[in-house]
Amino acid sequence: MLEVKDVHAGYGNLKILRGINMNVPTGGIVTLLGGNGTGKSTLLKAISGLIPLMQGDVFFNGVNISNMKPHQRMRLGLVQVTQAKEAYPAMTVEENLVLGAYTRRDREGTKADLEKVYEFFPVLRERRKQLSGTLSGGEVQMLVIGRGLMAAPKMLMLDEPSAALAPKVVLEIFANINRIAKSGVTILVVEQNVRMALILAQYGYIIRDGVIMMQGEADNLISDPAVKDSFLGGSVADTSKALRN
Numbered sequence: 599m600l601e602v603k604d605v606h607a608g609y610g611n612l613k614i615l616r617g618i619n620m621n622v623p624t625g626g627i628v629t630l631l632g633g634n635g636t637g638k639s640t641l642l643k644a645i646s647g648l649i650p651l652m653q654g655d656v657f658f659n660g661v662n663i664s665n666m667k668p669h670q671r672m673r674l675g676l677v678q679v680t681q682a683k684e685a686y687p688a689m690t691v692e693e694n695l696v697l698g699a700y701t702r703r704d705r706e707g708t709k710a711d712l713e714k715v716y717e718f719f720p721v722l723r724e725r726r727k728q729l730s731g732t733l734s735g736g737e738v739q740m741l742v743i744g745r746g747l748m749a750a751p752k753m754l755m756l757d758e759p760s761a762a763l764a765p766k767v768v769l770e771i772f773a774n775i776n777r778i779a780k781s782g783v784t785i786l787v788v789e790q791n792v793r794m795a796l797i798l799a800q801y802g803y804i805i806r807d808g809v810i811m812m813q814g815e816a817d818n819l820i821s822d823p824a825v826k827d828s829f830l831g832g833s834v835a836d837t838s839k840a841l842r843n
């Protein structure tokens with residue numbers, strides 16, 4: 599569904615991504631992992647068109663979208679939920695959701711999708727008249743994913759959906775992402791919660807300093823010693839020692 603070929607991108611003259619190759623097949627969930635500042639959000643922005651490419655190409659369902667504007671990519675079904683979990687605080691939950699459909703013309707389909715979002719996230723239906731500024735962190739996360747769904751994605755890119763949420767809420771969000779994938783939306787998810795992401799996804803990419811340093815089936819990555827050392831944390835004794843240094 600998505601093919602990223604030798605992508606270089608960054609900000610002004612500053613190059614962050616240095617030759618990224620990536621493939622997201624139709625159906626299922628792919629995760630993009632890596633430490634802070636390694637270029638994960640930059641890669642999502644390059645794919646969704648929020649920043650231009652310096653080199654390379656992005657293909658979506660065989661179409662070269664490298665020079666398309668973000669809203670054109672959205673109309674093709676490539677939708678990103680950005681890392682800043684921004685809902686319009688002075689608007690209601692439902693108004694925020696409807697905004698997600700701004701690139702669409704099909705009123706009936708939009709209405710049906712609103713119903714679908716409420717089925718995925720019943721709490722959003724309960725709170726549809728509530729101002730978004732008064733939602734909990736977990737509810738805002740559900741709202742921004744729901745808003746992404748309102749754009750009728752074929753592929754949904756999520757940037758750290760578990761960030762700053764309690765473990766129980768993370769589990770709920772991930773279960774929902776799994777349900778969304780099962781409903782036929784391909785998912786590319788950026789995560790810091792490496793263990794959970796590798797349990798959720800079928801395939802993973804690990805990025806460091808703007809290059810893909812490792813990739814593979816999620817099951818293989820989760821048991822890989824290098825991944826364990828770098829991302830899955832050492833023993834309590836190791837952590838304790840590091841804390842006291």
Ligand SMILES: Nc1ncnc2c1ncn2[C@@H]1O[C@H](COP(=O)(O)OP(=O)(O)OP(=O)(O)O)[C@@H](O)[C@H]1O
Binds near residue numbers: 612614632636638790
């Ligand atoms: N608008 C910007 N202008 C200049 N540099 C930027 C901009 N946005 C990000 N950067 C830099 O690009 C690098 C990669 O940032 P990016 O946001 O892609 O990291 P990330 O992997 O998503 O990290 P995190 O997990 O903390 O979100 C960082 O060094 C960051 O400071």
Ligand SMILES: [Mg+2]
Binds near residue numbers: 681757
């Ligand atoms: Mg980021």
